[in-house]
Amino acid sequence: MSLLEVKNLRVRFDTRRGPVQAVEHVSLRVERGELVALVGESGSGKSVSALALLSLLPRPPAVVETGEAWFEGRNLLALGERELRRVRGAQIALVPQDPNTALHPLYTIGDQIVEALRLHRELSYAAARELAAQALAEVGVPAPRERLDAYPHELSGGLRQRAMIAMAIALEPKLLIADEPTTALDVTVQAQILKLLARLRRERDLGVLLITHDLGLVAQYADRVGVMYSGAIVESGPTRELFRAPAHPYTRGLLASARSLDGPQGAKLESIGGLPPDPLAPPPGCAFAARCAFAVEACTRARPPSLPPGGLRALASSGVDVDIAAERRVACFEHERVLARAGDLA
Ligand SMILES: Nc1ncnc2c1ncn2[C@@H]1O[C@H](COP(=O)(O)OP(=O)(O)O)[C@@H](O)[C@H]1O
Ligand SMILES: [Mg+2]
Incomplete structure (x- = not known):
């Protein structure tokens, strides 16, 4: 049993201007002693996902539409406030993005x-x-x-x-959720914090969900990574594999811009050309299509499902998702073309 297993989390905000689908499809897991990173541009739903897990979003305007978050045999999203208070802090600690x-x-x-x-x-x-x-x-x-x-x-x-x-x-705690915990810190202190977390993982079997902008930290410390875009995890997998051969054009863009940057900090996240869609008026197809060099017509029509690479063909031929527990997943109709070009990133 995983330390934390989140399934199909969906969070909406009912704003005065209309509903905003802040988190549309988030499934992830963290094992004991494991560090899982969540990366993605600002506004992609990382903090909302983290806060939703601990029922820390203001309701209203937030509405947790669907989702389960299993922690030590209990669904956090079904717990009452009293039980939650016992879990928060003592079993799951949150370092929130906003210190206030x-x-x-x-x-x-x-x-x-x-x-x-x-x-x-x-x-x-x-x-x-x-x-x-x-x-x-x-x-x-x-x-x-x-x-x-x-x-x-x-x-x-x-x-x-x-x-x-x-x-x-x-x-x-058994699980630490740290939302951009090192952004205000210089590189030396960052390294010190991440080394401390590495030690706590070893000594206490601490699981860590690290939300960060810093791909250098991800590369160095994360076992697995989930890439968020516009409310969804568009790609996930073991860090090394995902960095070596990104299957989603957005991941590819993140890595390419990180690698094009020099300087002592190395891999800082740079934005990709264009903007994510207006959350009040999301497009019918893939949320990345308008910015994507690999997009084809199909991408503007439907949302690509999140499947293991190659899974679309299996799905088309047998009608079933072959490997629901797959380590590596990607939500892109054209990921095989992206994977074929992994070599020219290096
Ligand atoms: N209280 C709120 N009311 C309305 N929309 C919100 C609220 N909090 C967050 N959002 C929206 O949810 C989306 C995801 O935000 P967030 O999770 O903070 O992004 P990230 O942490 O990835 O930068 C954004 O579009 C943001 O505007
Ligand atoms: Mg945030």
Whole structure:
């Protein structure tokens, strides 16, 4: 059994201008000790997916239309608020993209970590404070004991981000969902955080769902990756395979633009020409078709299903999806042509 298995998540926002399908088709899983990355342009539905799993979206306007999220034998999307509160933090920790949703401005960093610890575990104040200081030290906060008495606004963006990560790992969760946790950090600290996560994966069997823009981090640390575009995971698979031979034109575009960039940071995500479709008026076909060099007429007519590479032909001949548990999936009618050109990316 996977640590986390998300099936067919769909989330809509009912806005004043009309319904917005923010997440249309997200299925993913994270095993114990595994790091799965979710990448994609801003607005593709990464944060909404993460927040939906923990029922942290404001409802309304959010509506979770369909989906299951199995964690340790329980469907998170069917849990009541009381049960969820026990899961959040203690079993699944979230490092949200927006630090303001995680850190209270009126309490010191130390008191916030201590409170979270004591809410879920029987610890004296002094023992909890000691654990909080240790957690801050682990994420590389200098002078951690003094920092415990700081208020969030007294810390730099980078230190605040590290404090959030410290708070998340202090509770020793089984799953960490980290939404762009290293964006405000310099490269050295980024590496330090990712190395810490690698150690926690080994020592505690921690599963990590890492949302990031940084393909360099993905290449170096992720076991598997899901690529999101316009609310859907358009391609997923083991990192090395997907980087070596991307099957979706969007993934291909991401990798090509990352590789064309030089500089010490290397693979930062650059946007591809054109814009994603207006979420209020999505096209009937593939959401990427208008920007896609591989698009054919069929792409503007129907949404391509997410299948193992080559699965479309199998589907056409036998009518069944051959391998529903496939590691590698792609949602593109023309992926065989894309795969055939994998060589000219290198
Ligand atoms: N509260 C909201 N009301 C309406 N639309 C929203 C809300 N939050 C997010 N969205 C929409 O959902 C889509 C996905 O957003 P998000 O998950 O934050 O993207 P990402 O994290 O990939 O950058 C976007 O089109 C965004 O505008
Ligand atoms: Mg986001």
